[in-house]
Amino acid sequence: MNTWLNRRVVKSITVLLVIFSVVGLLPGVSAQDETITLTMTVWDLATTPYWQAVVDAYEAQNPNVKVELVDLASADYGDVINVRLSGGDDTDIITVKDIPQYAAMLTRGQVIPLNDYIDAAGIDLSMYSGAAEELTYEGSIYGMPFRSDIWIMYYNKDIFDAAGVDYPANDITWDEFDALARQVTSGSGADKIYGALFHVWRSCVQLATVQDGMNSVISTDYSFMAPMYNMVTAMQKDGIAPDYGEQRAGNIHYSGPFLNGQVAMLPMGSWFIGRMVSDKEAGVYDFDWGVTAFPHPDGVEVGTTAGTLTSLAINDKSDNKDAAWDFVQFYSGVEGAKVLAATGNLPAVRTPEVLEVFASRDGMPAEIAEALQTVTVRLELPMHENVGEIEQILNEAHDLIMTRSVSVEDGLAEASERVSDVLND
Amino acid sequence: MRASYPTALGTYHNCQNTQKKGKSLIMGLSFQATTPSKRRRQLSKHLVAYSFILPNLLGFAIFTLIPIVFSLGLAFMSWDGANEISWVGVDNFKELRDDTTFNIALKNTLWYVTGTVPLTMACSLGLAILLNQPIRGKNIFRTIYFFPYVASLVAVAAVWNMLFFPSAGPVNELLRALGVDNPPRWSASIDWAMPTVVMASVWRGMGYYMVIYLAALQGIPAILYESAKIDGADMWQQFRYITLPMLTPATFFISIMLTITSFKVFDLILVMTNGGPGRATNVLVLHTYNTAFRRFEFGYSSAIAMVLFAMVLAITVVQFYMEKRWVEYSQV
Numbered sequence: 195m196n197t198w199l200n201r202r203v204v205k206s207i208t209v210l211l212v213i214f215s216v217v218g219l220l221p222g223v224s225a226q227d228e229t230i231t232l233t234m235t236v237w238d239l240a241t242t243p244y245w246q247a248v249v250d251a252y253e254a255q256n257p258n259v260k261v262e263l264v265d266l267a268s269a270d271y272g273d274v275i276n277v278r279l280s281g282g283d284d285t286d287i288i289t290v291k292d293i294p295q296y297a298a299m300l301t302r303g304q305v306i307p308l309n310d311y312i313d314a315a316g317i318d319l320s321m322y323s324g325a326a327e328e329l330t331y332e333g334s335i336y337g338m339p340f341r342s343d344i345w346i347m348y349y350n351k352d353i354f355d356a357a358g359v360d361y362p363a364n365d366i367t368w369d370e371f372d373a374l375a376r377q378v379t380s381g382s383g384a385d386k387i388y389g390a391l392f393h394v395w396r397s398c399v400q401l402a403t404v405q406d407g408m409n410s411v412i413s414t415d416y417s418f419m420a421p422m423y424n425m426v427t428a429m430q431k432d433g434i435a436p437d438y439g440e441q442r443a444g445n446i447h448y449s450g451p452f453l454n455g456q457v458a459m460l461p462m463g464s465w466f467i468g469r470m471v472s473d474k475e476a477g478v479y480d481f482d483w484g485v486t487a488f489p490h491p492d493g494v495e496v497g498t499t500a501g502t503l504t505s506l507a508i509n510d511k512s513d514n515k516d517a518a519w520d521f522v523q524f525y526s527g528v529e530g531a532k533v534l535a536a537t538g539n540l541p542a543v544r545t546p547e548v549l550e551v552f553a554s555r556d557g558m559p560a561e562i563a564e565a566l567q568t569v570t571v572r573l574e575l576p577m578h579e580n581v582g583e584i585e586q587i588l589n590e591a592h593d594l595i596m597t598r599s600v601s602v603e604d605g606l607a608e609a610s611e612r613v614s615d616v617l618n619d
Numbered sequence: 620m621r622a623s624y625p626t627a628l629g630t631y632h633n634c635q636n637t638q639k640k641g642k643s644l645i646m647g648l649s650f651q652a653t654t655p656s657k658r659r660r661q662l663s664k665h666l667v668a669y670s671f672i673l674p675n676l677l678g679f680a681i682f683t684l685i686p687i688v689f690s691l692g693l694a695f696m697s698w699d700g701a702n703e704i705s706w707v708g709v710d711n712f713k714e715l716r717d718d719t720t721f722n723i724a725l726k727n728t729l730w731y732v733t734g735t736v737p738l739t740m741a742c743s744l745g746l747a748i749l750l751n752q753p754i755r756g757k758n759i760f761r762t763i764y765f766f767p768y769v770a771s772l773v774a775v776a777a778v779w780n781m782l783f784f785p786s787a788g789p790v791n792e793l794l795r796a797l798g799v800d801n802p803p804r805w806s807a808s809i810d811w812a813m814p815t816v817v818m819a820s821v822w823r824g825m826g827y828y829m830v831i832y833l834a835a836l837q838g839i840p841a842i843l844y845e846s847a848k849i850d851g852a853d854m855w856q857q858f859r860y861i862t863l864p865m866l867t868p869a870t871f872f873i874s875i876m877l878t879i880t881s882f883k884v885f886d887l888i889l890v891m892t893n894g895g896p897g898r899a900t901n902v903l904v905l906h907t908y909n910t911a912f913r914r915f916e917f918g919y920s921s922a923i924a925m926v927l928f929a930m931v932l933a934i935t936v937v938q939f940y941m942e943k944r945w946v947e948y949s950q951v
Contacts, residue, residue, distance in 0.1 A: 273912050280700040298915055302701035439807025439896075443780045583914045594897035599809040612719070 230517045231260045234287035234506075235275060237268035244341075244537040251533045252524050261521060272298075279304045279509070286512040287522060290337045290505045293575045294582040296329070300336045301579050305507035307334035311519045317527075322542050325503050328573045337505030338526035339542035341534060343463045344501040345401060346565050347371075347489060348470065351482040353378055353387055353458040362459065364486045364564050365496035368402055371459065371489040372425055372434075378458040379434050389434045391457040392426055393448040394441050396585075396592040397574050398461065399426050401500040404572060406491050411588070412578050414614040416606040423595055423602040431598075438596035453479040461488060463502065464566065468538035471557040485565040497569035503542065540566070580616050587612045693921035700915050711922035721923060723898045724906040727813065728927075731902060732881040734817040735824075739877055740870070742825040747832035748862075761833070765826035772823075776890040779819045780806060806892050809899040816900055820887055824880075828873050835869035836862070867946040875938055882931045903927045 236245045249261045264285055266274050272295040275288060279299065288305060290296045299305045312319065312335070319326035325339040347362070354361050357378045366374070375389025392398045403419040404411055429435040436451060449466070451457045453473060460466075470483060488499040506522045508515055524530050528548065531541030535552040553563045575581055591609035594600045600608070694711055698704040715721050746764055750757050767775060783790050783805035794802040803811040843861050852860070885904035888894060894901035894909075903923060911920035 276700065276912060276915070294913075302699055302915070304701055437786065437807075439804055440785050442895075443806050444784055445777065445780065580914075586909065586913055590895065590897045593895045594809070597804075597807050597809070597896040599896050599899070 229258055229260055230514055231262060232287060232514060232518055232521055233262045233264055233285045234289065234521075235264045235266060235271075235278075235285050236289050237266050237271045237291065239263055239265040244534050244539050247537050248525055248530050248533045251529070252521055255524075256520075259517060259521070271295075275299075279511075282511060283509070284511040284513060285509055286514050286518040288507045288509055290507050292502070293573065293577055294585055296337055296505070296507070297331075297577060297579060297581045299507065300331060304510055305336045306510050306515065307336055308338060308508065308519070308522075309334055311523075315523060317523070321528075321545065323544060323568075324571060325542050328503065328577065329505060331577050337507040338522050339503050339505045340526040340530060341504040341539055342501055342542040342544075342571070343465045343504075343540055344499045344566070344568055344571055345461060345463055345488040346499070347486045348452065348460045348462055348466065349484050349486065350452070350455060350458050351484055352455065353481075357458075361484060362486050364561065366486065366489050367492050368422070368425065368489050369492065371461075372429065375429060375434050375459060376432075386433075386456065388436055388451065388457045390429060390459045390461075391448055391451055392429075392435055392438070393462065394438060394596075396589050397500070399423060399592065399596075400588065401572075401574060402489070402491065405488075405498050405500065406494045407498075407570070407572065410576060411574075412576055412581070412584055412613070412617075414610060414617060416591075416610045416613075417603075419606055420602050423606070427595065427598060427602065430596075439598075442593075442597075449473075455479065455481050464540050467540075467558070467562070471538055471555065474557055484559050484561050486561065487565050487567070495569050497567050499568055499571055500574050501571040502574050505542075580619075583616050584613055587616070690921045690924055693918050694925045695918070695922075697916075697918045700917055704918075707918065711919045712926075714919060715922065715926065720898060720901060720906055721903075724901045724903045725926075727898075727900060728882060728884070728902045730813055731817060731820075731884055732878065734814070735820050735881045735884075736874065736877045738817065738821045739824050739828060740873060742821055743828035743873070744832050744866075744870075746825060746829040747836055750829070751833060751836045761830070764829055767823045767825075768827040770823075772886050773890050775819065775823055776887060779815070779822075780891060783815055807896065809896050812892050812896060812899045816888055816891055819891065820881075820884065823887070824877070828877065831869055831873060832866065835866050839865045864947045868948060871938070871942055871946045875935060878934055878938070879931055882927060 234249075236242070239245055245263055249263065253259060253261065268291075271291050275295060276298060278285070279288075279302075288299070290299070319335075322339050322342075325342055326335060329335050329337050329339060349362055351361060357380065359374070359377050362371070362374055371390070377389070378387065379389040380387045399422055400411060400419060403409065403422045409418045426435070430437050436446075436457075440446070448460060448462060449469065452460045467485075473479060474483075487496050490496060490498050506525055508518045508522065512518055526542065528543055528545065531543040531545075531548045532551050534541040535548050536555070538552070538555055540552065541548055549563070549566065552558075553566075575585060578584065587609055591605045591612075594608075595602055595605035693704075695706065695708055696704050697707045697711075750761050750764070754760075782788055785791060785802075785804040785807050788805075790805070791802040805811050805815045839862065843865070844857055847857050847861055883904060884902055885908065888900050888902055888905055889908075892900045894905050904927065907920050907923045907927070910916050910923060
């Protein structure tokens with residue numbers, strides 16, 4: 195009995211081994227026609243249509259290349275990439291979500307400089323209107339920008355109509371914004387209409403403080419932020435804008451109150467355009483909306499705004515760096531930009547023909563072309579090796595001020611002191 | 620349910636006995652097992668025994684033991700997770716002194732532990748005594764109170780934040796109805812954020828410890844209460860001189876487990892407040908996490924973890940030392 199059983203076991207294991215080795219050979223056979231498989235990390239594949247769209251366009255032109263997308267959750271994308279790269283992961287193309295992630299990867303030598311490739315391909319970096327310069331660190335550039343969002347302002351036309359107030363002009367200052375918000379605020383309880391909404395992000399307040407180009411978000415003296423913080427905290431105190439503490443405690447996304455028709459004006463990034471268009475089609479809301487350029491401080495030209503950059507980097511551990519570069523070049527170039535624009539996202543390349551593709555989509559408000567015209571785009575967070583630590587300090591200061599736990603002056607003084615410590619180390 | 624706790628305790632003691640027996644068995648073997656066949660048989664017996672603990676031991680070694688040892692070493696090094704590791708000696712520990720966030724996190728952690736441990740113990744004991752009474756539907760209540768412990772933490776945090784919503788949350792609506800004009804802003808205020816987290820944590824943990832207390836309560840022999848009644852002891856005296864002393868082994872176990880888990884608090888804070896407002900609820904594990912995964916200072920982060928480890932170890936040793944003074948292991 196025992197020996198029979200053993201024989202049977204040995205036999206079935208042998209059969210299994212044969213099957214496995216045959217199966218294992220299959221990719222080896224197909225590899226003969228030299229298909230290159232590239233891997234690329236992305237976030238929220240299911241809800242972000244452009245990833246696959248650009249890959250499809252590339253694969254159609256390059257039948258011998260297959261691009262596999264590695265889908266990660268957007269909330270902890272930076273952490274996961276960090277752990278993967280530290281563990282020697284060899285994914286070819288790394289999508290760079292924000293500057294802290296970019297800084298972390300390049301200071302640790304996990305991604306390669308692309309200057310040689312750029313020179314060889316003869317790419318004119320000026321088509322990125324400054325984005326490439328923002329990504330340059332000590333003379334080298336490690337990421338090719340493909341998507342670049344800017345801050346604009348969305349407004350609910352129905353609320354302005356009901357209040358009998360003219361729609362905001364494309365060119366308004368923050369003071370005018372404050373005054374307008376107070377004019378259109380009305381009601382209470384369930385009928386409350388807020389004049390404006392500042393989302394909980396630090397950038398929602400701090401971006402406006404560096405629009406004039408006199409100061410940087412990385413600084414040793416943050417007192418220049420006081421006027422904007424005073425304005426925003428006063429608006430919240432007076433019930434003109436929803437309360438920060440409640441937005442945080444309730445984990446309230448900015449789209450909720452705005453799409454509900456409870457908010458007249460929403461300063462937000464251009465990434466929200468796609469959502470506005472598709473939600474209107476889906477019948478999530480039915481009011482008319484418009485956009486203007488980002489409000490600006492007195493004396494600053496309209497079209498001065500802040501922006502975010504999403505870029506592509508090549509992993510130092512990649513075995514297919516040349517093939518990866520070819521894909522990155524396509525993605526970040528004019529052809530990739532057109533595909534991206536057709537999905538309702540703003541590419542980093544903003545040639546008139548690319549913007550035309552973007553603005554001609556169904557459901558875009560008429561003001562969009564004017565609102566998207568930029569004079570100067572400042573990066574939300576400049577490149578710095580300690581940017582992760584500094585951002586955390588700024589987030590904590592923002593939190594303290596906005597919950598009105600400390601005064602604006604004290605909160606900014608504490609941030610100045612702590613960031614100075616980091617910079618002096 | 621009735622027999623489970625005594626068995627659990629029994630197993631604990633038995634374990635120690637078996638360990639002793641096991642030792643003598645192995646020692647005895649080396650002298651007694653003389654014939655090769657006997658030795659081989661004994662050896663295969665041991666191998667079988669070891670094979671039973673191997674899966675667990677392997678998992679423990681790979682995912683717990685090795686990382687702990689690695690982290691112990693890292694505490695004296697500097698490493699960003701990618702480049703070369705370099706030896707820095709005790710510099711990481713010196714840096715702790717001037718790290719304001721570390722000092723705040725240390726204070727917050729102690730605050731959290733001193734709030735959570737006694738409150739959870741009192742609440743779970745109270746619940747256990749209530750649900751040990753012959754009341755209708757007590758099993759349903761026991762399940763209800765145990766439920767938070769198995770519920771998803773993210774959901775728990777979201778529900779608590781809604782309950783304590785500053786303007787229109789049910790808690791503040793109730794407080795206003797009771798005549799409190801300016802109810803606290805709970806997790807949106809630096810003064811109330813920590814108490815809010817402590818309350819959520821007590822609510823979440825008390826069901827689990829209630830079960831342990833319940834089992835212990837049912838292990839108290841009824842004859843003790845009978846004789847006390849005959850001697851004329853009232854309810855309070857019975858509780859004070861029979862129930863509490865008889866519960867001390869369970870209390871000891873719970874106090875140690877609770878202290879350790881409280882020092883390790885991370886998940887609840889991450890999802891409820893993320894250490895805020897500002898740094899008002901930043902705790903040591905959160906600071907460790909931020910240092911490692913936001914600032915990529917794995918060495919310094921390990922040093923913080925070692926401080927936490929040393930504190931928990933010291934407190935646990937003291938608790939075990941004090942055990943003799945107050946824990947009753949009387950056999951009835």
